[in-house]
Amino acid sequence: KAGVTQTPRYLIKTRGQQVTLSCSPISGHRSVSWYQQTPGQGLQFLFEYFSETQRNKGNFPGRFSGRQFSNSRSEMNVSTLELGDSALYLCASSLVLRQTNSPLHFGNGTRLTVT
Amino acid sequence: TQLLEQSPQFLSIQEGENLTVYCNSSSVFSSLQWYRQEPGEGPVLLVTVVTGGEVKKLKRLTFQFGDARKDSSLHITAAQPGDTGLYLCALKTSYDKVIFGPGTSLSVIP
Numbered sequence: 001k002a003g004v005t006q007t008p009r010y011l012i013k014t015r016g017q018q019v020t021l022s023c024s025p026i027s028g029h030r031s032v033s034w035y036q037q038t039p040g041q042g043l044q045f046l047f048e049y050f051s052e053t054q055r056n057k058g059n060f061p062g063r064f065s066g067r068q069f070s071n072s073r074s075e076m077n078v079s080t081l082e083l084g085d086s087a088l089y090l091c092a093s094s095l096v097l098r099q100t101n102s103p104l105h106f107g108n109g110t111r112l113t114v115t
Numbered sequence: 116t117q118l119l120e121q122s123p124q125f126l127s128i129q130e131g132e133n134l135t136v137y138c139n140s141s142s143v144f145s146s147l148q149w150y151r152q153e154p155g156e157g158p159v160l161l162v163t164v165v166t167g168g169e170v171k172k173l174k175r176l177t178f179q180f181g182d183a184r185k186d187s188s189l190h191i192t193a194a195q196p197g198d199t200g201l202y203l204c205a206l207k208t209s210y211d212k213v214i215f216g217p218g219t220s221l222s223v224i225p
Contacts (some may be wrong), residue, residue: 004157033213043158043203043215056212061139090157103148104205104213 002027004107005094007016012113018079021110024071029102031055032074033104034066037088046089078112086114119216121204127222128194135190139206141186145207152201152218161189187195194223 005024013019025032032057033048045058049068066076070094078085088111092104118141126225128134138147150158162171164180164187171178175198177190191198202217 037217042217045212045214058212062150072146092157103160104150105165106159108156 002110004091006089006091006107008110010021010111010113012115013081014080014115015083017081018077019112020077021089021091023074023076023091023093023107023110025074025091025107028045029093029095029105031094031096031102032068033084033092033094034074034076035090035092036060037090037109038086040091043090046076069079080113083114086112088112100107119204119206119214121202121216121219124217124218125220127220129197130223130225132224133190133192133195134221135188136221138187138189138200138216140206142184145184148205148213149178149181150188150205152203152217153199156210160200163225166204170218175206191221194221196223199223212224 004026007022032051033041034046036046038041046060046064047054047066050058052068063079068074088109090106090109092106094102094104096102120139120145122137123222145209146163148163149161152158162178164178166185168182169180175192179188199222201218201220208211
């Protein structure tokens, strides 16, 4: 069974540009969530999608957005990039909208560098 | 706002030593998960603890959930270089968000 796939693996952008990251969940998983990981802030929750609807959102500005398609694949978009957006962006899928013991299955992330 | 703290932040030990890392919450939580993240990869779930006082063992790893359900610990016996990584605890909030602690970065030196 294929794991969570994130593309691209590495990305370099300049300030002011926008970027789109892609995530393909494990087959059959309908919930996809996104996290930003930085050395200073750790893993921070961005948002979660289930059945093409955003179900939860973290405390990030509106420049961060996402969507989910009917096949459960998800994309996240960051507009007007800032230097502070440099981070590892992780996508995680789970079988159902997170219940107490439902594990998250993470991809290996997209490393975004903003110059 | 529910906060998770982990200690120590960094740990460097020799192969064969034992160690314990801790996860503490500002409030009671219903369950807690431990993940390990190796360099260049995403976190991988190790265990979920649900019941206060619960102890779970995974080979050389022992996970304990505090009686008051506000803390958890991970004990590794006879650490090996393959145990190197970032250990993260995570809990689900009442709003269905999963929040992560800042992690303990473990380095096991051969």
